Amino acid sequence: MARDTSDSTPITTRAELVAWFAEGEKPRERFRIGTEHEKIPFYRETREPVPYDGERGVRALLDGLARETGWEPITDLGTIIGLHSDGGGAISIEPGGQFELSGAALPDVHATVRELDEHLSAVRRVADPLGIGFLDLGMSPKWRREETPVMPKSRYRIMAGYMPKVGTLGLDMMLRTSTVQVNVDFASESDMVRKLRASLALQPVATALFANSPFTDGRPNGYLSRRSEIWRDTDADRTGMLPQAFEAGFGYEGYVDWLLDMPMYFVKRGDIYHDVSGASFRALMAGKLPQLPGEYATVSDWANHASTAFPEVRLKRFLEMRGSDVGGPEMIAAQAAFWTGLLYDEAALDAALDLTKGWSAQTREAMRATVPRLGLATPVCGCGGRSLGAVAAEALAIARAGLQARARRDEAGRDETRYLQPLEAIVAAGRSLAEQRLEDYETRWQRSVEPAFAECVF
Template sequence: MARDVSDLTPIGSKDELMSWVAAGEKPPSAFRIGTEHEKFPFYRDDLAPVPYEGRPASDGRPAAGGIRSLLEGMQAKLGWEPIMDAGHIIGLAGPDGGGAISLEPGGQFELSGAPVETLHETASELADHLADVKAVAQPHGIGFVSLGHSPLWTRAQTPVMPKGRYKIMANYMPKVGTRGLDMMFRTCTVQVNLDFATEADMVRKLRVSLALQPLATALFAASPFTEGKLNGFQSMRSEIWRDTDKARSGMIPFAFDEGMSYERYVDWALDVPLYFVKRGDTYHDVAGASFRDLLAGKLAQLPGERATISDWANHLSTLFPEVRLKRFLEMRGADAGSPEMLNALPAFWVGLLYDQAALDGAWDMVKGWSDEQRQALRDAVPKEGLSATIAGRSLRDIARDVLALSRAGLVRRARLDGSGADESAFLDPLDAIVAADQTVSQHLVERYRSAWGGEIEPLFSELVL
């Protein structure tokens, strides 16, 4: 999660909320790509998770810095502005809106990338970030592994980051689902944020990306382990989302209703309960309360307080549908993975959504699917992966067609690097998965059962970033 917005401009009507979202509209020439990805830090000597303050020397182990040390080291290296919460550094903000580093609740280390024009820039940004963070982590004996779900540690073993909003969320989650704490503390994702030109463009992109989000989940499935054992799923991260908080997550079928609009999404968002209201440096716990009451100045927990732009932007950031609308669209269906897979995720969606022919072709493929079919696919994918079916076709077959559309879209975009190559090569890892009929999860399970001898520890040396 990126930095909370700080804009105390008061708002008093639904029209203003809709206008705030609509202000994200851009001409295609100004479309950008913003990629976010998370990773699990661990101590290389004993594979333990990394707490915020580090660990003292004990039992022959040297003292080692923790998450705070990583953030302070990155601040010194990059010169970025620290983001503070009650005296704790909990993130870094790049210059001129150029990205951010933040923490997920269990210490997952996240880069929210800068908005860039090409996938080549995205790849360079990732390479630079990994080089920087590895250089800072090495003296502390810290490594990183990027998967959709924590492969080894129990929830009790997982550290808790000192961030005010996460305490509120952790208290509320068990009231609305059985897996919310696992989502917070034990999952990692990669997502891409993409632009829209008009309301109609937003609706078409939202529908296509919602319908195909289960395909992305299958292609990027990389979370077959829990607490050192096989968990029976290809994407445990995706399975966890099925029972986290149904009021604010899922496939939002209303997006396919006739007349879908900014207003319809805003109406849904207004009816999703609040987590918090931030005033100054204080997060006020109002979990379960109504944003409509805050908009009207009738919030019981904060009498007289009126909604601000900050409240609205922060509230939208606590909604978790498979595709999220803010002033851009966020693709939220994929497990984190290797650098090649982290680059493939934005490539997959840019090729589909930033080329009109590809977008139209994708819509032709999915427009006949019903709400029930889309939901059944979403429910099946965490376990079945590319073997899941919809409308009589397997996702494996659909993937071939969709990847061809995306590749053609990237070729037509013709964004070339210094050697004259376009962006389509970033899709090669996905084509390889479909050709081999083996997801990352299935490959890891095969390694676990053969070369690793049923032990999880080799994963950390093979997959360390």
């Protein structure tokens, strides 16, 4: 998240919390696509991580990008921690220095690709003189957790203090992983529920297709998507597959109740983040938060609290797909095309729901638990021995049909289906990026991750 929301309007009832989500509804003609991706910086010469401070640090990178792009700084207690543009895009830094573009809401995948190309070109113009490169892996392949720099963001200090209390891998998630996310709109509560159910059920498919984090601490870690596995032991109160989303009658109210049961991290007043980790949002609404007695909830507090939920698909005023490792530019475009094709055409959405309608909560959870290790070979329990690879092939065919129906064309007359080609190649070969890179490790790389710093880069 690039910036925390600033809206001091009091919010006192559950109905207002529900209405906040409903205000995200848009007519279909205004549906947009937002793409976010993280990339891990490193020094090309030494292959060491990039700290915040110093003449060639993350701060220098942000300062240089501000001059290059004209984007405005985002600060935390006077320290630059990101940039934002009038067009809706933003750049932020994740806890371990992962450099994130939160893209603007754009009309099609073609526009997303143009935005990505412009961003990467600007980043290279600033980063190259600093000797900084960026990995396109879903987890840093070499540095131990204690070797990873920590960025100076107040909310991250609070999260880092709380994470070890609720899981064993939360700090690895914060400091060492890198993801790509796609944000999609909804027209109504029922449209939101349909999209949420389809995307939650198919999130393990995306995890398998985009698996790209097979190395940790300089060697294979036993997973195709270690990033995905790390999320399974981060914080059970705010992660997972949201089984309640598939229950009859689920909607905004059900999601609000889940958030109200989820412990808070912080309350922001002015420029200060107050550590209230573990506290109840209900107590804040009642003015009875022990850490801030007499303070009452605002719209900002609710928006910020919603941003600290991390399920596989997150509801804010849009739906955010969260199950994939980052890859190179073609994989980022493929991620946007995959979800756009599945969710923005009614026939495709119907087909996606039909593809997954026989799956029980146990089936979905079993896939989620297995896919980090087995990827496309993950069995789909109760489906006659089918693998997730077979489901992925069907999902891609549905996405292709959905994109064809959208018929959004670029200047050369090409539609958005061309961005699915890397995923179709992965399914045809039955091998993810992670498996390709593990083979490289055993052969060309001579059992060293050092070549990743030359080959697995933006």
